[in-house]
Amino acid sequence: MDFTLTETERHYQSRVRAFIQQHVEPAVPHYYEEMAGFGTDRWQIIPVIERLKEKARAEGLWNLFLPPSPHHDTEEYHGAGLTNLQYALCAEEMGRIAWSSEVFNCSAPDTGNMEVFHRYGTEDQKTQWLKPLMAGEIRSAFLMTEPEVASSDATNIQTEIRRDGDDYVINGRKWWSSGVGDPRCKIAIVMGKTNPDAPRHSQQTQILVPMDTPGVTVKRMLPVFGYDDAPHGHGEVILDNVRVPTSNVILGEGRGFEVAQGRLGPGRIHHCMRTLGAAEVALEKMARRLLSRVAFGRPIAEQSIWQQRIAEARIDIEMTRLLCLKAADMMDKVGNKEAQLEIAMIKVAGPRVALKVIDDAIQAHGGGGVSDDFGLAKMYANIRTMRLVDGPDEVHNRAIARLELGRYKVAH
Incomplete structure (x- = not known):
């Protein structure tokens, strides 16, 4: 290798x-x-x-x-x-x-x-929305999670997308809709249910909803551990009889899960590698702090407990980076489906490792660590959300366990 x-x-x-x-x-x-x-x-x-x-x-x-x-x-x-x-x-x-x-x-x-x-x-969708997004002229949002159901199981999503002639009418309530606070946010991709009687993974559809469509209301912006993440932000959005043309459907009715899987695989790799970047910064801050402070007559960096924490941080970051790069490499070579185990593992491991390093860095800074002076508190808040976005740890662990157990099942 x-x-x-x-x-x-x-x-x-x-x-x-x-x-x-x-x-x-x-x-x-x-x-x-x-x-x-x-x-x-x-x-x-x-x-x-x-x-x-x-x-x-x-x-x-x-x-x-x-x-x-x-x-x-x-x-x-x-x-x-x-x-x-x-x-x-x-x-x-x-x-x-x-x-x-x-x-x-x-x-x-x-x-x-x-x-x-x-x-x-479609070509029209690309011309209208992809082109300005790629130019950085507008921004967008993805509306999937709902407050009234356990959205970790996306089949629970209840937002209704009902066909009415040449239009779809959308009713529902979304939250943690990242990006809706930005004044440049012009388009949202909404996941909802078009046919509740279809097979479980064919009930959902993804559809384009311009943010200025009548019936779209950003009810409130949701802080993360007190941080508003402005101007990006995370909003609760009400969809009240929102009417859009049928041409706004992505790929086709009932294919929402197919679109979601194509979207989330690469996104999980991006999140995990950015998370490791944050972990590296936290480790650097921790090391510099320990070298600059004296307690009980000697530099804190010379105390064994902190040497152990520094060593564990470096080991964990290196191991996790290799796992993430392996997952990315597999996606390129054999596709997202074949790399699903590696993608699930890195989605759990990345935030877990980074949070441990950041937490130790906060501890090394004492009271300063939980202030805004060193950026560690906000870093922790940001990375803590990574254990929830794109599927919580429990869902990924469930998938990992099923794949592992499947290797040992006796054929009947």
Whole structure:
């Protein structure tokens, strides 16, 4: 097994790393200054990110996540043409600063939504929505989770999508709809039920709903551990007799689960690699803090308990990175279905490892760790959600266990 990075992998990883070091990291203070200047009206476009986006696009570091197309030379809609493995290395670099992925037009949920348009969209859907999304002119949302059902089992989703002539009428209530707080959010992909009497995984459909459609109401924005994540945010959305044309259906009626599986596989890899980027930052902060503080007559870094924690952090990060890269490589070579075990394992392992490292880093900073001074508290809040998004740990562990047990079942 060869672990040497290819020329393409080194090229993009080093370029993204250099761009973040040269442009994004120095801009972090400006980001917080501009956010503070908004006062209570935090749901605004942040100018420093827009300036950085212009630089990134000019350097060709744009839409890196979009996979290679079979018609790459002629198709209008393509990014850098990186594989899952190649992009995973870039995603880890972006994970070092929570908002940096937007600089490269590679932030969720836009990445997943663009992949849906890229894989399953009609030419009209691509022209109307994929083109401005790829240009960074608009943003989008993905409305799946519902407050009134256990959405970890997506067959529970109750939002009704009812055919009425040449239209569909949508009624339901969604929450944790990430991105709806952004004033540029123009389109949402909504998952709902078109036929409750169909086979279990053929009841759901995904459909496009422009955010300015009558009946769409963002009821409230939901904070995560007190952080509002403005201007992106996570909203509760009411869909009250929302009417859209039948041409807004994605792929076809009853094919919502097919679309979801195509969307979520790559997204889980992106999330996990960004999570590892955050873990690396936390480890760095922890090490620097331990080296700079003295307790009981000697540097804290010399105390055995902290040496053990540092060692475990490095071991866990390295093991988890290899698992994530293996999953990405398998997706490229044998497809998402064959890589489902590895995808499920990394989705559980990535956040779990990162949270342990971040928690130790918070402990190393003492009271400062739970303040906003070192960025660790918000980092913990962000990564803690990763144990829930794209399927909670319990669902992935269930899938892992079933696959493992299946290897030992006696044929009857």
